[in-house]
Amino acid sequence: MATNPPAPPGADTEATRPAGRPTLKTIAYMTGLGVTTVSRALHDAPDIGQATKERVRLVAARIGYRPNRAGVRLRTGKTNVISLVLSLESEVLGFTSDLVFGISEYLSGSPYHLIVTPYTLDSDPLAPVRYIVETGSADGLILSRTEPMDARVRFLHERGFPFATHGRTGMGIEHPFFDFDNERYAEIAVDRLVARGRRRLALLPPPWHLSFARHMTAGFQKGIERHDLIDVPVRGVTTDSSHVAIRAEIGRIMAARRRPDGIVCGSAMAAISAISAAEDAGFVIGRDFDVAVKEHVDLLHRFRREIQVVHENVREAGSGLAEAVVRTIDGEAAAGLQTLIAPREWVENEGPPVPIPLESPP
Numbered sequence: 001m002a003t004n005p006p007a008p009p010g011a012d013t014e015a016t017r018p019a020g021r022p023t024l025k026t027i028a029y030m031t032g033l034g035v036t037t038v039s040r041a042l043h044d045a046p047d048i049g050q051a052t053k054e055r056v057r058l059v060a061a062r063i064g065y066r067p068n069r070a071g072v073r074l075r076t077g078k079t080n081v082i083s084l085v086l087s088l089e090s091e092v093l094g095f096t097s098d099l100v101f102g103i104s105e106y107l108s109g110s111p112y113h114l115i116v117t118p119y120t121l122d123s124d125p126l127a128p129v130r131y132i133v134e135t136g137s138a139d140g141l142i143l144s145r146t147e148p149m150d151a152r153v154r155f156l157h158e159r160g161f162p163f164a165t166h167g168r169t170g171m172g173i174e175h176p177f178f179d180f181d182n183e184r185y186a187e188i189a190v191d192r193l194v195a196r197g198r199r200r201l202a203l204l205p206p207p208w209h210l211s212f213a214r215h216m217t218a219g220f221q222k223g224i225e226r227h228d229l230i231d232v233p234v235r236g237v238t239t240d241s242s243h244v245a246i247r248a249e250i251g252r253i254m255a256a257r258r259r260p261d262g263i264v265c266g267s268a269m270a271a272i273s274a275i276s277a278a279e280d281a282g283f284v285i286g287r288d289f290d291v292a293v294k295e296h297v298d299l300l301h302r303f304r305r306e307i308q309v310v311h312e313n314v315r316e317a318g319s320g321l322a323e324a325v326v327r328t329i330d331g332e333a334a335a336g337l338q339t340l341i342a343p344r345e346w347v348e349n350e351g352p353p354v355p356i357p358l359e360s361p362p
Helices: 024-031 035-042 050-063 069-076 095-107 126-135 151-159 182-195 211-227 243-254 268-280 314-329
Strands: 081-087 113-119 140-143 163-166 177-180 200-204 262-265 290-295 308-311 338-341
Touching (some): 024 035, 035 050, 081 095, 081 126, 081 314, 095 113, 113 126, 126 140, 126 151, 151 163, 177 182, 177 314, 182 211, 182 262, 200 243, 200 268, 243 268, 262 268, 268 290
Parallel strands (some): 140 163, 163 177, 177 338, 200 262, 290 308
């Protein structure tokens, strides 16, 4: 009768695999090494041979070994956790998933793991930050929806807790950030609409309490003044407003005698609402009005090809934020961990977005 050859040392088989969650003892059992040797091999100790390290890592990978976080915390005082503090309302056309993907992609090559700590816009945004710091449940934080005078930033800075923000502040505190140049985006958007002959422009901005709303409004006003345009005010709505509210306000201004012939939008969802309202009023995009908007996926051209699109790479932001907070944990100074990314535009049928120079036109 034929028999199967014996499994090589360290092989992952039903006969040799102990039940339960894999531990250092599991790896030691399967490799015939001591627990201390296994631990030192996984930590790349210089006195452990390379062949032994590779053997231990191979077995650890095959059985799905993960370090026990409680044990790591007892030994090092670290959790190996990065927390992304994110509002539940941030999930718009895959924004959250792209941000999480970028963070996770960077952290995959590190000992850190990502957890998402959610909060609602009608709750205290400082509460989840305070909880994480006071319980020591993460080694670093990533903050979104940054404000010019952000209480979360002041709290973390005063306690020396590592963090990075998606966006900048204006409070005189040196801290790590990764930001999209929304001021330059708005200038580019105005330039695009002027190139299409538009002279009466409206801005549908983010909520004013957020930093990037201030930047976007400043860029819009620069474009208005440089081209000597008419600014048609949008009242009572922002990109956070409901579809119904945005439609109602855009319908109102499109019915006015001096209606806008160009609209700059702070988000893709707001642009869809604005366009549908204008079209319901009988206007044709590309003929009667134009819209410029930033987005992080190539979607709006499929909705209306006439839309003037500027690209924001949210995955790149996620990766940059993860790098900034990890390097902060490692002790690097905040001044070297501040990134402002130039807007990019979609080049139809010619591959990925290409950078737009940051210098303003004369």
